[in-house]
Every structure is written in structure tokens, then in C-alpha cells.
Amino acid sequence: MNFFQAHETISTMDWVLRAVVAFFIMLITVRVMGLRTISQLRAIDFVIAFMLGNIIAHPLSDQTIGMKGSIISTIVLAFLYVVGIFLTQKWRGLRKVLDSEPVPLINKGEISYSALKKARISIDYLLSELRKxxxxxxxxxxxxxxxxxxxxxxxxxxKYQPLTPETYQVMPEPFELPKVIISDGKINYHELDQIKMEESWLIKSLKESHQTVVNQVLLATIDKKNNLQVFLYK
Known part of the structure; x- marks a missing residue:
């Protein structure tokens, strides 16, 4: 049995072995390539997303490929993913292998060049993230x-963190999202009812305070203190 070679038909066990081998090859490759390759995803999540996309796409785009192999491979990969997640929750050592530990790039204002090399990122990339x-x-x-x-x-x-009301032991007012009462030149009557205001009040406010009419307003919001903010089409 040689599941590395091409065959016109292969057994169910061959499909299972192919899926298992491909999973571990991809996982090792991703870990070797480094974390920047899979930004926003864990290694195991990236591997599953990448492999499932390819497995499903091939039989859908090529009528000569049957669904049997894709179905078997998908089931095997899903099983491996669930088992992998379970094992990483149980064993910290395995978690370090799959996810690794956070790397301290800067500590007390000093950049660690060895950490940059370990993470495989440049100083320019680090500075760009700081600017963000x-x-x-x-x-x-x-x-x-x-x-x-x-x-x-x-x-x-x-000492460089921004000051907050808590710093001065001041109790800020609770946050409340302003109500959108006009959007794309149309009045939102439901929100007007919520704040217990009439359409006539809104039209009058637009005319007196902003010298405009409803159909010229891109967006109008009102906060809990009844402050009206108006943005016109420009």
C-alpha cells in the first residue's frame, strides 16, 4: 500500500492516511514558516481552514473527481482538529508545541533583537505596529x-498611559449611543418616537439651527441631552 503515489482508485484507508499525513505536514510547515504567515489565526486553525478549502474546492470544480475522497478527508481532518483542541487543553506541553508562548519583543523600553529573529519580523514591521x-x-x-x-x-x-476619569476618581456619565433620526435624507420615525419628539420639531430645528431641510441631510443624530448633530450632503 503506497498512498503517496497516484492511483485511479484508492481505498478508504488510503484516504484516511493521506489526510493524516497531509495534516501533520501542513502543521509542521506552518510552525517552521513562523507566525506572520498565519496572522490572526492559530497554527491548527490555519491548517484546517487551508486544507478544507482545497479539499472541498477540487471536486466542485473538476467533474472527474469524485466526492468520496473529499468527504473522508473532511471527516478525518475534523476529527484531528477536535482531538488537537482537546489535547492542547489537557496538556500544556502540547499547547506550547502547537501554539508556542508569546515572545517579548520589547521589555521596559528595550528592543530584543533575538526575539525579533525568533518571531521572524523586521524592526520596520515592529515600528509600524507601534505607530498603529x-x-x-x-x-x-x-x-x-x-x-x-x-x-x-x-x-x-x-507614566505614559492616558489619564481617565478613574485616575481622578470622577464618575463619568453612562455611555449611550446617539440615535440616528435622519439617514440618507429620510426621517427615522421609530427613533423619533423613542425620544418622544415630533417631526415638526425636527424640521424646525433643521431650519433654524442648520438652515437646511430633511432631504439635504446625509445623517442626523441626537444624544441623550438632545444635542442634534447634522451632516449634509457635500
Whole structure:
């Protein structure tokens, strides 16, 4: 039995063995390639998504390929995925093999070059991620971790963190999303009823405060203090 070679027909066991071997080959390949390849996904999730997409696509696009192999392979991969998830929850050692530990790229304002090499990312990529978080100075970063899903978690030094009402022990007002009362030049009568306002009030407010009419309004919102925000077509 040689399931590595092409055959016109292969047995069910051959399909099972092919799926198992392909799964572990893909898993090893992804781990060797590094986390940037699979950003936003864990290694095992990436492998399953990639392989299932190919398995299902081939018989749908080629009428000469039967569904038997795809069905068997899909069942085997689903089984391996469930087992893999179960085992990673039970054994921390296996979890480290599949997901690895977060890599500290920056610690107390100092960049770790060895960590950059381990994560296989460049200093330019690291700086771009810092800019996305509005961090212009590396020394402001207390800790930056390269996570198992390929993202970077950034924690600022406490003295550079933005002030919040809690800092001054001030109780802020509860957040409430403004109501959309006009959208694309049309009045949302349901929201008007919710805030207990009349259409005549809205038309009058638009005319007096914004010198406009309803059909010229792209968006109009109102907050809990009855502050009306109007955005016109431009």
C-alpha cells in the first residue's frame, strides 16, 4: 500500500492516511514558516481552514473527481482538529508545541533583537505596529508581546498611559449611543418616537439651527441631552 503515489482508485484507508499525513505536514510547515504567515489565526486553525478549502474546492470544480475522497478527508481532518483542541487543553506541553508562548519583543523600553529573529519580523514591521497604536517612542513601551496568533500586544509604561476619569476618581456619565433620526435624507420615525419628539420639531430645528431641510441631510443624530448633530450632503 503506497498512498503517496497516484492511483485511479484508492481505498478508504488510503484516504484516511493521506489526510493524516497531509495534516501533520501542513502543521509542521506552518510552525517552521513562523507566525506572520498565519496572522490572526492559530497554527491548527490555519491548517484546517487551508486544507478544507482545497479539499472541498477540487471536486466542485473538476467533474472527474469524485466526492468520496473529499468527504473522508473532511471527516478525518475534523476529527484531528477536535482531538488537537482537546489535547492542547489537557496538556500544556502540547499547547506550547502547537501554539508556542508569546515572545517579548520589547521589555521596559528595550528592543530584543533575538526575539525579533525568533518571531521572524523586521524592526520596520515592529515600528509600524507601534505607530498603529499611536506610540511614537519605543521607550514608552513597558512590554510588547508577539502573540500566538501573529499579532502584537503593546502595554505602555504607566507614566505614559492616558489619564481617565478613574485616575481622578470622577464618575463619568453612562455611555449611550446617539440615535440616528435622519439617514440618507429620510426621517427615522421609530427613533423619533423613542425620544418622544415630533417631526415638526425636527424640521424646525433643521431650519433654524442648520438652515437646511430633511432631504439635504446625509445623517442626523441626537444624544441623550438632545444635542442634534447634522451632516449634509457635500
Amino acid at each position: 497604536e499611536k506610540v511614537e517612542d519605543v521607550r514608552k513601551v513597558a512590554l510588547a508581546l508577539w502573540e500566538t496568533d501573529g499579532t502584537i500586544s503593546i502595554f505602555l509604561d504607566p
